[in-house]
């Protein structure tokens with residue numbers, strides 16, 4: 110056992126009061142990483158959940174607490190077939206919610222090409238680009254109500270690489286709110302980093318908030334490693350952190366143990 114791994118369970122669960130506290134905790138972790146490695150490659154997620162992370166990190170940058178100017182940003186997934194520049198393409202979302210508020214140049218940002226003629230080639234090119242960039246240092250993840258990470262829907266191969274996927278009806282219903290509530294506007298297909306790709310990041314940080322995620326969180330952390338709950342693949346990673354608010358933690362049988370473990374965590378371990 111290395112000294113670093115003492116007391117760090119494979120999936121560490123941190124229960125916080127609310128989404129804001131979760132965002133601040135993760136933003137502090139990202140800032141610590143950027144102090145150690147100013148050119149770190151940050152894998153970002155879209156959806157509603159990570160917004161408090163980006164807000165807290167932006168606030169730290171504006172306060173002069175952290176320098177993000179050399180950070181690089183990598184996208185997790187992308188819709189297939191939305192016209193270039195569509196406001197809900199994940200490229201647009203990441204530029205609007207992460208790259209611009211942090212004052213980064215669009216050159217610091219990479220993502221899969223959802224409008225490519227040859228989608229398969231675009232997927233392979235993205236995996237190759239991530240590797241050529243030195244790999245993702247910290248991958249932020251949300252979780253779907255069906256347990257997906259990225260857009261790896263249930264029964265995705267746990268060894269999968271970046272590829273095209275078909276969204277479940279449940280995910281399309283969940284995401285219709287970004288398309289004016291009209292499910293017909295939500296694409297059926299996406300490019301997503303595979304689970305195998307995601308597992309190559311040096312640190313995985315999953316944030317889940319709200320009761321709607323409680324079941325998926327319990328399956329992720331306390332269930333078996335199973336493709337039916339893609340997020341359970343985090344159990345295979347040596348450094349995975351799951352940050353949940355009280356509502357998302359409400360179905361965890363080991364909640365008291367997780368609280369105790371975190372309260373007694375050695376400060377030198379960081380996030």
Ligand code: PGA
Nearest residue numbers: 156157158159251252253
């Ligand atoms: P949400 O999406 O944060 O908008 O709930 C999470 C996800 O689908 O990964």
